[in-house]
Each structure stands twice: as structure tokens, then as C-alpha cells.
Amino acid sequence: MTGKSIGLQLRRNGFKLTPQRRAIIDVISGSEEHLTPSDIYSRLQHKYPGIGLVTVYRTLELLENSGLLCEVHIGDTCRSYLKRKRPGEHHHHLVCAGCGKVVDFVDCELGDLENRLTSETGFSIDSHLLEFMGRCASCRKLVSK
Amino acid sequence: MTGKSIGLQLRRNGFKLTPQRRAIIDVISGSEEHLTPSDIYSRLQHKYPGIGLVTVYRTLELLENSGLLCEVHIGDTCRSYLKRKRPGEHHHHLVCAGCGKVVDFVDCELGDLENRLTSETGFSIDSHLLEFMGRCASCRKLVSK
DNA sequence: GGCTCAATTGAAAATGATTTTCATTTATAA
DNA sequence: TTATAAATGAAAATCATTTTCAATTGAGCC
Ligand SMILES: [Zn+2]
Ligand SMILES: [Zn+2]
Ligand SMILES: [Zn+2]
Ligand SMILES: [Zn+2]
Numbered sequence: 221m222t223g224k225s226i227g228l229q230l231r232r233n234g235f236k237l238t239p240q241r242r243a244i245i246d247v248i249s250g251s252e253e254h255l256t257p258s259d260i261y262s263r264l265q266h267k268y269p270g271i272g273l274v275t276v277y278r279t280l281e282l283l284e285n286s287g288l289l290c291e292v293h294i295g296d297t298c299r300s301y302l303k304r305k306r307p308g309e310h311h312h313h314l315v316c317a318g319c320g321k322v323v324d325f326v327d328c329e330l331g332d333l334e335n336r337l338t339s340e341t342g343f344s345i346d347s348h349l350l351e352f353m354g355r356c357a358s359c360r361k362l363v364s365k
Numbered sequence: 366m367t368g369k370s371i372g373l374q375l376r377r378n379g380f381k382l383t384p385q386r387r388a389i390i391d392v393i394s395g396s397e398e399h400l401t402p403s404d405i406y407s408r409l410q411h412k413y414p415g416i417g418l419v420t421v422y423r424t425l426e427l428l429e430n431s432g433l434l435c436e437v438h439i440g441d442t443c444r445s446y447l448k449r450k451r452p453g454e455h456h457h458h459l460v461c462a463g464c465g466k467v468v469d470f471v472d473c474e475l476g477d478l479e480n481r482l483t484s485e486t487g488f489s490i491d492s493h494l495l496e497f498m499g500r501c502a503s504c505r506k507l508v509s510k
Numbered sequence: 511g512g513c514t515c516a517a518t519t520g521a522a523a524a525t526g527a528t529t530t531t532c533a534t535t536t537a538t539a540a
Numbered sequence: 541t542t543a544t545a546a547a548t549g550a551a552a553a554t555c556a557t558t559t560t561c562a563a564t565t566g567a568g569c570c
Contacts, residue, residue, distance in 0.1 A: 236537050236546060257527085272549045277528065293494060298443035299527090314482055314490070323486050329478065333470075334497065337459055341468050342502035345459070349438060349496045352479065357487035381517060381566050402556085417520045422557070444556090 221305055223249035226288050229307075233286055243268035244279045253320035254292040254300040254313075292322065294353055314352040318359030366450055368394035371433050374452075378431055388413035389424045398465035399437040399445040437467065439498055459497040463504030 221229075223245045227237050235241075247263045248255065255263070257280060261273045280301060283289045290302040294315045302313075302322055314323045334345050368390045372382050380386075392408045393400065400408070402425060406418045425446060428434045435447040439460045447458075447467055459468045479490050 231538095238537070238547065240548070270549090273527095274529085274550085275548060278547080293438050293443065298438065314486060314488055316488065317491070323482075323488065325478075325482060327478070330495075333472070333474065337468075337470060337497060338499075341459060343459055343461065343468065343497075343499040344505060345497050345499035346462065347498050349494060349498070350475075351494045352482060352488075352490050353492050353494070354483075354488040354490035360489060376567095383518065383566070385519070415520090418556095419521085419558085420519060423518085 221288070221303065221307065226283070226303070229288060230282070230286065235282060239268075240271045240275050241279050241282075243271060244276060245283070248283075248289070248301065248303050251303075252322065254290075254294075254302045254315065254322050255320075256297055256300045259300075290322075292351065293349065294351055312350045312352075314354065316356040316359055317353055318355050318362070321356050321359075323356075366433070366448065366452065371428070371448070374433060375427070375431065380427065384413070385416045385420050386424050386427075388416060389421060390428070393428075393434070393446065393448050396448075397467065399435075399439075399447045399460065399467055400465075401442055401445045404445075435467075437496065438494065439496055457495045457497075459499065461501040461504055462498055463500050463507070466501050466504075 223242075226245050226249065227242060230241065231237050243264055244260060246267075247260050251263075257273065257276050260280075261271075261276050264271050264276070280289065284291070284301070287307050288304055290304045290313065291298070292300045292302060292313060292315055294300070294313075294317070300320075305324060309326065310328070311324045311326045312328055314325060315321070328348075328350055330348055330350070334348070337343065338345055368387075371390050371394065372387060375386065376382050388409055389405060391412075392405050396408075402418065402421050405425075406416075406421050409416050409421070425434065429436075429446070432452050433449055435449045435458065436443070437445045437447060437458060437460060439445070439458075439462070445465075450469060454471065455473070456469045456471045457473055459470060460466070473493075473495055475493055475495070479493070482488065483490055
């Protein structure tokens with residue numbers, strides 16, 4: 221999903237497409253890394269100065285409610301976001317602890333485990349959270365130098 | 366692992382076993398639910414009033430560094446804790462969205478997926494985060510009434 | 511049982527992240 | 541172009557967490 225199509229999707233949902241929102245979408249779309257609100261805020265200062273941190277928070281909330289963002293739970297902050305490449309599609313993340321780069325994967329194959337847990341515990345299961353943490357090839361090179 | 370043995374473990378590691386720490390361990394040990402720092406703080410007020418929230422934070426940090434606690438990432442707060450039943454043993458959690466009750470399971474069987482991701486992406490993988498979210502039997506009854 | 515001392519505690523202040531408030535501006539549809 | 545509801549930004553408010561520091565205390569030692 222491109223930055224432009226994210227903007228169009230917002231409009232289709234009845235929201236205004238302001239320059240601030242374009243800029244924020246632009247920053248998120250142009251990053252392979254997961255970004256916190258203040259990461260996004262500081263990246264904005266270069267290309268689009270003057271946008272308030274409040275607007276970043278509000279836009280993130282809007283994009284998230286519209287299903288256009290992914291969350292990453294890695295590390296300590298639970299508040300780090302990423303463009304959702306294919307909205308609606310079930311997937312998970314492999315995250316680099318060095319640079320924050322995120323790779324998606326769709327085959328989690330947790331169905332059997334889920335069924336067994338359901339019958340063993342009496343819980344009904346609604347969803348799951350799965351993330352792998354590691355180091356991407358280029359971050360590994362840096363360390364070994 | 367009992368509350369008492371958690372206390373002993375702390376002493377073995379060279380820390381003092383104060384009444385405040387006993388009380389906090391007691392609260393955590395007596396709960397099947399994951400608890401945030403302020404959850405713990407408010408539960409303390411009944412049985413052991415006067416313990417400061419700062420002490421709760423400090424004790425949680427200590428217990429976590431000693432590997433005696435589990436973290437739950439469910440929901441919005443990344444800061445919710447639980448007694449670690451068998452320190453050192455690899456396991457994951459099934460969490461009730463209604464009451465917060467947590468059930469452990471040890472068989473995650475993510476090795477094959479991990480190997481495939483490693484070779485497909487060039488990442489090295491260090492760890493993973495896996496949690497199932499659902500509703501326990503008694504919370505399901507409440508809803509259906 | 512008392513003595514000593516570093517570790518621990520709690521109150522208050524400081525910090526940091528997020529949310530709310532509200533007056534002003536602006537994207538969009540007519 | 542105009543009207544209008546939505547969106548913005550600055551500042552204040554709120555909430556979670558950490559730091560500071562003086563007073564207290566657990567645990568080893570006599
Ligand atoms: Zn990397
Ligand atoms: Zn999955
Ligand atoms: Zn429940
Ligand atoms: Zn596992």
C-alpha cells in the first residue's frame with residue numbers, strides 16, 4: 221500500500237487529507253523501521269517543520285483505527301508503528317534489534333497449538349501476538365567488525 | 366515457585382528481605398492475573414497499607430532482573446507482571462481479556478518457522494514473543510448471561 | 511540481645527509521555 | 541466563493557515512571 225493510497229483511504233472514510241497528515245503518512249511510508257510518535261516527530265522536523273507532536277499522536281490514532289498501521293511490541297515501548305502493507309491480511313513481524321528494520325511474514329501456523337490450548341484450558345482464543353527478534357544482515361556485519 | 370522461595374532466592378542473591386518486599390511478593394504470588402505496578406499498589410493497601418508506589422516499582426525491577434517475574438504484553442500496557450512459576454523454563458502465556466487470568470504453556474514449536482525465516486531473510490533470530498488472547502471459561506459465562 | 515553499616519524506604523520533586531482544552535485555521539462539499 | 545464541521549497547535553492537565561535525599565532498618569557480628 222502506497223502513501224498515496226493510504227491518504228485516499230482516509231478520505232474514503234470521511235476524513236480530511238491535510239498537509240500534516242500527508243507528511244506523517246509520507247514519513248511512515250518511507251521507513252522500513254518501526255517508529256515511535258517522537259521518532260516520527262523528529263523526522264518531520266527536517267522535511268515538514270512546524271507540525272506538532274499532538275498532531276502526530278492524533279494521526280497515528282486515526283490511522284490505527286482505520287487499520288492502516290501495524291504495531292510492534294518489541295523492546296520496552298509498546299508504541300511503535302509501521303505502515304501496514306496489506307490491510308486486513310494476517311501477518312507477523314521479524315524485527316531487527318539493531319536498526320529497527322521489520323520484515324513481515326504471513327505463515328504463522330499456530331492453528332494446531334491454538335486448538336490444543338482451547339481444549340486443554342477451556343479458554344476461547346480470539347487472537348495472538350507473535351514477533352521474532354533478531355539482527356538483520358547489515359547490523360550483524362557492524363557488530364562483527 | 367512459592368512466595369517464600371522467591372524471598373529466599375532474593376536473599377541468596379544478596380538482597381534484603383524486607384516486609385515491603387514480602388508483601389509485594391505475597392500479592393504477586395497470590396494472583397492468577399497479571400498485575401501492573403498500580404494494580405499491585407492498590408492490592409497492597411488492604412493488607413499492608415503504607416507501602417509506597419516507588420517501592421513497588423523498585424521491587425518489580427529487582428524481581429525482574431532476578432528472573433523471577435514474567436511480563437505480559439497483552440492489551441495496551443506493556444507493563445504487567447506475573448510470578449514466574451519455573452524460572453528459566455521457556456514458556457508462553459494464554460491470557461484472558463476479561464479477568465486477566467494467565468495460563469502458561471511450554472510447547473511453542475516455532476523452531477521450523479524460525480529456521481525458515483533465518484534463511485529467507487538473512488536475519489539471525491535471538492528470541493520471540495508469543496501470546497494468545499482469549500476468554501477463560503468463567504468470563505465466557507458472564508458474557509453469555 | 512545490642513551495635514554497625516550498607517541497603518532500603520518513602521515523600522517530594524523531576525522527568526517524560528500522552529491527553530485534554532480551546533481558540534484559530536482550513537479542507538471539502540455545495 | 542462560501543459555509544461549516546473537522547483539524548490544528550499551543551498550553552495546560554494528567555498520568556506513569558524515575559530521581560533525589562534524609563530517615564529507617566535488615567542482617568551479620570560481637
Ligand atoms: Zn538491523
Ligand atoms: Zn498468526
Ligand atoms: Zn477470565
Ligand atoms: Zn517459544
